[in-house]
Amino acid sequence: MAAIIHQTDKRSGITYAYESVSYWDKEKQQSRAKRRLIGRVDPETGEIVPTDGRGRKKKETTVAAKRGPVSSFKTARSFYGATYLFDAIGEKLNLANDLKRCFPKDYKRILSIAYYLILEENNPLFRFEKWSDLHKHPYGKNITSQRSSELFASITEEQKADFFRLQGKRRSEKEFWAYDTTSISSFSEQLRQVQYGKNKENDPLPQFNLAMVFGEESNLPFYYRKLAGNIPDSKTIKHLLSDLDVLGFSKVKLVMDRGFYSQENVNSLYKEHLKFLLATKTSLSFVKKELDPIYDGFRSFEHYSEKYELYAHTVTTEWKYHQDRPYKGDTIKSAKRMYIHYYFNIDKAADDEKAFDRKLMQLRRELESGKRIAEHENQYKKYFITKTTPKRGIKITVKEEAVINAKRYFGFFTLISNETMDAITALEIYRNKDVVEKAFGNLKERLNMRRTLVSSERSLDGKLFVEFIALIFLSYIKKQMQEKNLYKKYTLQGVLDKLDVIECFEEPGYDLRVGEILEKQKALYLAMDVEPPSSL
Numbered sequence: 245m246a247a248i249i250h251q252t253d254k255r256s257g258i259t260y261a262y263e264s265v266s267y268w269d270k271e272k273q274q275s276r277a278k279r280r281l282i283g284r285v286d287p288e289t290g291e292i293v294p295t296d297g298r299g300r301k302k303k304e305t306t307v308a309a310k311r312g313p314v315s316s317f318k319t320a321r322s323f324y325g326a327t328y329l330f331d332a333i334g335e336k337l338n339l340a341n342d343l344k345r346c347f348p349k350d351y352k353r354i355l356s357i358a359y360y361l362i363l364e365e366n367n368p369l370f371r372f373e374k375w376s377d378l379h380k381h382p383y384g385k386n387i388t389s390q391r392s393s394e395l396f397a398s399i400t401e402e403q404k405a406d407f408f409r410l411q412g413k414r415r416s417e418k419e420f421w422a423y424d425t426t427s428i429s430s431f432s433e434q435l436r437q438v439q440y441g442k443n444k445e446n447d448p449l450p451q452f453n454l455a456m457v458f459g460e461e462s463n464l465p466f467y468y469r470k471l472a473g474n475i476p477d478s479k480t481i482k483h484l485l486s487d488l489d490v491l492g493f494s495k496v497k498l499v500m501d502r503g504f505y506s507q508e509n510v511n512s513l514y515k516e517h518l519k520f521l522l523a524t525k526t527s528l529s530f531v532k533k534e535l536d537p538i539y540d541g542f543r544s545f546e547h548y549s550e551k552y553e554l555y556a557h558t559v560t561t562e563w564k565y566h567q568d569r570p571y572k573g574d575t576i577k578s579a580k581r582m583y584i585h586y587y588f589n590i591d592k593a594a595d596d597e598k599a600f601d602r603k604l605m606q607l608r609r610e611l612e613s614g615k616r617i618a619e620h621e622n623q624y625k626k627y628f629i630t631k632t633t634p635k636r637g638i639k640i641t642v643k644e645e646a647v648i649n650a651k652r653y654f655g656f657f658t659l660i661s662n663e664t665m666d667a668i669t670a671l672e673i674y675r676n677k678d679v680v681e682k683a684f685g686n687l688k689e690r691l692n693m694r695r696t697l698v699s700s701e702r703s704l705d706g707k708l709f710v711e712f713i714a715l716i717f718l719s720y721i722k723k724q725m726q727e728k729n730l731y732k733k734y735t736l737q738g739v740l741d742k743l744d745v746i747e748c749f750e751e752p753g754y755d756l757r758v759g760e761i762l763e764k765q766k767a768l769y770l771a772m773d774v775e776p777p778s779s780l
Contacts, residue, residue, distance in 0.1 A: 325746025396706025556667035593655025
């Protein structure tokens with residue numbers, strides 16, 4: 245009769261599992277037992293890890309695993325369709341290989357948590373055990389809340405930088421890289437970078453900011469950085485350029501919204517010989533100066549884009565570049581070529597004018613009632629003349645010229661660049677920048693990062709990295725869905741649910757078997773540019 249016996253080595257503290265088989269010894273006329281070492285006992289899960297028979301774990305083979313069934317070590321029935329998709333995407337993007345190089349001991353746990361975050365929308369990590377019991381995933385075992393916190397805290401800046409460097413080299417430096425930031429609220433004010441600042445979603449909690457870079461063609465992120473919550477966008481460019489230089493990316497083309505515009509930032513981009521496409525306010529003096537000469541003929545037929553239903557025109561001008569050199573005590577000044585792309589949208593002009601007229605009406609009512617608001621004093625002076633007489637009381641007169649000048653540029657918006665392109669090309673590149681905004685939405689909504697509960701600086705940094713890994717998978721799936729027009733029939737959750745029901749069956753000594761796969765499910769794999777798993 246066979247039994248499993250556990251025995252702990254007092255020297256090493258390792259617990260081994262033995263198969264004990266009882267038999268009758270005829271010579272000694274007594275019951276005896278033969279023992280065979282079958283593995284070590286995992287202290288976390290209690291599972292038996294097979295060994296080579298001499299107390300050592302079996303060495304992992306260095307031969308790359310092929311997609312398809314492999315021999316099993318346990319009897320199990322698990323959901324496999326969605327995690328198989330993630331495995332295939334991880335191989336396709338070299339994501340799994342890059343993680344293995346940077347996190348040789350922990351890459352499987354990182355992948356498994358990322359899979360969980362994607363499939364279990366908004367669920368906290370303490371529910372991982374239930375999900376793990378039902379799904380086949382890279383780590384293959386439960387990860388307790390304590391173990392996940394330890395994993396997050398163990399992730400170092402050096403490891404992250406190595407990963408960014410590997411992933412960044414897989415992006416094309418010929419494409420524009422979209423750069424943007426978002427604010428993430430936190431319940432913990434003990435974290436150093438959690439500060440009260442301008443929250444982009446008007447959340448009253450303190451926050452930290454998150455900056456991220458996306459490839460506009462690949463639609464995949466490859467870099468992010470956590471910032472203090474009170475740092476404005478315009479102050480982050482120099483640090484971004486420094487980080488990209490350290491990571492080895494010298495030829496960079498950045499696209500950014502107008503929150504990043506400042507003379508200092510534009511000078512820095514020229515100094516580093518980087519290409520850029522940047523939104524700016526039309527109210528800037530150098531922007532208005534170039535627009536005024538073409539203003540009257542701007543809405544001509546030749547400038548109209550039927551595709552985007554707006555007027556567009558590009559002007560070539562010069563940027564007054566200057567670079568202070570404190571170490572030499574001088575300043576370099578020169579003229580750099582710049583392109584200003586102007587756009588006029590009739591609907592936007594009408595909406596702007598309506599909003600402006602409503603604002604003027606509100607300001608006049610405040611003046612007439614005597615209930616002035618301190619923050620509006622400059623606007624009162626700019627647009628109204630106020631007189632008070634004993635008989636007529638308060639008389640309010642609108643400054644017509646000031647109103648006309650304010651409305652002159654309604655409906656216009658502007659982009660600037662230092663790379664030759666027409667206005668419509670610049671617009672299309674800029675509009676692709678919303679891939680970053682959608683990614684921030686995924687982080688906050690689907691990956692449950694709108695408000696953080698993490699109280700440790702190291703744990704927050706590590707959790708952000710694992711969330712970032714999950715975001716890469718999500719971004720790939722969303723891009724494929726968009727290119728293959730899947731959004732007409734499915735939501736992202738619908739695709740994952742459709743695949744997640746596919747099962748696999750494991751039996752010791754036998755190859756993994758995959759359950760029935762429908763034609764619609766095969767079509768979804770192919771739409772993701774992934775070969776469907778082979779089933780019976």
